[in-house]
Amino acid sequence: MMKAIRWAIKHPRVLMRIYIYACLSWIAFFTLILMAWLLSQFTFINLAAAIIIYLVFIIPPLIPVYVLYYRSSKRMKPIKMIQLDPYLISVKEKIYEAESYFRGEKGILWSQVIILLYDAIMTTLQRLVIDIKGIKPIEQMRREKKLYFDNLISILRKEGKITPEEIKELEILRDLRNRVVHEDYRPSKEHASWAFEVTRAFIKKTYPEVFKKT
Numbered sequence: 001m002m003k004a005i006r007w008a009i010k011h012p013r014v015l016m017r018i019y020i021y022a023c024l025s026w027i028a029f030f031t032l033i034l035m036a037w038l039l040s041q042f043t044f045i046n047l048a049a050a051i052i053i054y055l056v057f058i059i060p061p062l063i064p065v066y067v068l069y070y071r072s073s074k075r076m077k078p079i080k081m082i083q084l085d086p087y088l089i090s091v092k093e094k095i096y097e098a099e100s101y102f103r104g105e106k107g108i109l110w111s112q113v114i115i116l117l118y119d120a121i122m123t124t125l126q127r128l129v130i131d132i133k134g135i136k137p138i139e140q141m142r143r144e145k146k147l148y149f150d151n152l153i154s155i156l157r158k159e160g161k162i163t164p165e166e167i168k169e170l171e172i173l174r175d176l177r178n179r180v181v182h183e184d185y186r187p188s189k190e191h192a193s194w195a196f197e198v199t200r201a202f203i204k205k206t207y208p209e210v211f212k213k214t
Contacts, residue, residue: 084209087127091203092210094120098196110192111180117192117199118177121170124203125152132159149174169198 037046084092098116100106126138129152137155141147153170156162173195179185187195203210 085127087123087130088207088210091120091123091127091207094123095200095203095210098192098199101192102196108189110187110189111185113192114173114177114180114187114195117195118173120199121173121202122149122152124206125149125156128152128161128206129155132156132161166202170202173198 094116097106098113098120101109101113106112126147129137133155138147141151149170153162153167157167176185176187176191176195180187200211
């Protein structure tokens with residue numbers, strides 16, 4: 001209740017401030033009268049009567065203030081935003097673009113879906129390495145032009161951050177992507193659906209915030 005009173009005292013609307021000051025003046029006046037009456041005729045019955053009178057005449061005028069404060073605090077409660085770093089933003093964008101093909105927004109170029117999903121996995125693997133080793137290994141591999149799937153997997157395997165089953169599925173995805181890029185292979189929608197499920201499962205396990213609304 002004290003928070004509601006402080007909120008009303010600082011309220012930008014003049015009528016609200018006038019109302020709360022009137023309530024506080026009434027409370028002070030009524031409290032003094034009750035105290036004077038109790039001091040002159042103190043008994044436990046009078047004390048109980050004073051408490052009842054206090055609750056009946058003092059609390060009700062403050063109820064509208066508390067209700068308005070409660071509604072205002074609910075409206076003004078900040079929404080916690082999920083902040084993604086550039087790596088995870090890139091992953092999220094690639095996943096969203098891949099989904100657009102399944103929604104029929106970009107035709108039926110399933111080859112592009114495979115490429116997008118593999119790129120999302122590569123970015124996710126880099127982000128995992130950064131979590132474990134920091135940014136320097138990624139910078140070094142990029143400088144030496146060795147930022148490859150196998151090198152990233154090797155680091156994660158040694159650190160126990162990826163399972164043999166996950167490695168097998170990601171290797172199949174890499175093989176499918178290489179066939180698309182280097183052999184002009186045309187995957188079916190079933191291939192793309194499998195790749196999407198593998199990618200989503202791996203990313204959701206490692207970075208579930210990618211799939212949360214921001």
